[in-house]
Amino acid sequence: MTDTAILHIPESEKPLNKKQKEFNLLSETIEALDRQLAELQHAYDEMLRRMPAELDPLVREYQGHRADIVNLWDRTYEAEHFRKIYQDKLAHLITENAFDLIKNHGLADLKPVFNKYSPVNIDVLLEEARNREMTRIKDPAFLLESVNETEPEVAFHELSVADQQRIKAERREQRLDERIREAQQAKTTKSVRSVYMELVKTFHPDLETDESERTRKTETMQRITKAYQENNLLGLLKMQMELLNIHRAELENLNKNQLSYYNKLLRQQIEELDQQKTALQQRISAICGLPYQHANSLVTVIARFNANINELKAEIKNIKKVYKHWLVPSQLKAYLKPFQIPGQPAEDPEE
Template sequence: MTLPLFSDDPAPAITGLVLTSTEAPLSKEQKAFNNLVAKLDKARRKLAGWRETLVVFQRRCAGELLPRETRLAEVQAGLARALHAAHGQKGVTAAERRKLSMLIVELAAGVLQARDDAEMKALYNEHGGTDYDAETEAADAELKAMLAGIFGVELGGDVDMRSPEAVAAELEAQMRARAEAAGEDDDGAPASAPPRRPSARQQAREARQAAEEKAMSQTVRDVYRKLASALHPDREPDPAERQRKTALMQRVNEAYQANNLLRLLELQIEIEQIDSAHLAGLAPERLKRYQQILRAQLQDLEVEINGIEYDLRQQLNLRGRITPKALLQHVDADVAALDGEIRRLDGELALSADLKALKAWLKSIRPARRQEAWGGFPF
């Protein structure tokens, strides 16, 4: 089944904000504004594409991958039972029994990775000559010791070591608790340390920063007030127009609450309150102020995009750059791999009922093919 990555227009284009001039070349500030608008347009479209693709990804995981993983575990369990039954049949040589045991252990381990299964655990223990629970506890203890050596924290016994997300969350909580116990504040400085008096240069820098933040906030507020004045629905006598203005005012309020100057400017253009010529005529200082705010919005977009991509790389154990197209190709590959593995195991289950066919199949199996998957079973 082929699904679209996302629609042809996942985010509305930034229209009317690009500055043009027929009388004189654009100034340095105007060119910088246009460049920033182009970057915002690209980032916003990329984020919209990711959001839509994540919906498709989650739907495909639930509807395609999970059922196949469940089916794979069922087929593995069925083949493990069939090979266990063949293991005790007359006419099976000692070497063939060793191969059968290796296969049973491999299959049982696959089922146990997907679910807790007492029957598979018993087969694993019987044919592996070991104890699955003891092996799991030893592996968890080894991993905890390694993490303790790296991060200096002790993970509790109730942490699901099979879940990278749970381990990461516990590590973060433990490290935060350790920092608090050591009397450190959010900046890592001892809470009991007396506050340092800022230098004159630092005071001046903080004052400039506060003034800039106030000016940027006032800039957004000014744009909001102009929109609110034009769109206030209570001043509109026509019912249809009042409904339109109410919907527009809701969008204005949402943009203002998010401090989204870009969206407010787009709304001004949408209602024809301003146009490109109006923006081109802005004073350089006003244009610089707009750029300050828009750069902050661009940074927020990039942080969200990077967070999505980082989480996916961690979740799927991927390296390098990831794109929406590559993410869904990853699902395609997993679906194809699961389908192929299920077909292979179904075929092996079918031939396991015939001892002669089973013996021929066992003869065809090479140690290298299975040892790598299971970890090296001696036979």
């Protein structure tokens, strides 16, 4: 929303009444929400722009190093360095990590490795996982939870390759839809649409017979349409007040019914803008992992995104060191010795 000089009832000799104070507060809140929405949209677009070149390659590199470690474990298992208790731990680590890399990161080359250590074929397990997910998504309880979700969403780089591709496709379609909606003047809230329709009834030039009046109404409709396209409730309200010959200096003279009407529209607009803000914050959270309630500014969001990139670089550096370290069988054995397979009793392998 642009060029929306705030609607404000000025203080006069007598103090403002409750409805006048509410009018001023609601107008200021809308202005603040508009600015914040624009800032958050810029942050979201900036992350989408940077992801293909800066984040996605790091994610692929990190998961590739994980796959290298799985293959190292596989080779080590077949060597004669370890007793059965160590081999059982390796088999567990291989199947756990290989399944995640195959299912969530598309590394299908690990399927033969997984199947060597699992009694159930990987394709059977993947099909079962897909069926469980489809059942969960169709569950009304899940749908209700998704609407009222309070926990931060999973970071984009932690999603499966299939989900990443689906989200990217949805984002491309969403951006296209947004352009179409803007072109068709359809991206508006109910409160904006309500005021817009009232103004159109008054200023639409098609039924005007007087040429000069038609010209005046055409120019006015252009202003109205521009405000409507920008979802600019305050701008539309200013025009509506002009129609009623209510100028800014005369706002204090609005009667009780007029103030109630405007305050109702302003409250509705705030509610709708808050919903837009929450939806945008949740999309931001899905990319950078920042709890959506904390995604309140461009600086905060981009700082979290940059931190994710730096953390991933550090993780890549560390996993490369781990791989090199575990090339020495004794060092890998030292790691495996205290490792406990979940659900199994603790054992201290004899040397």
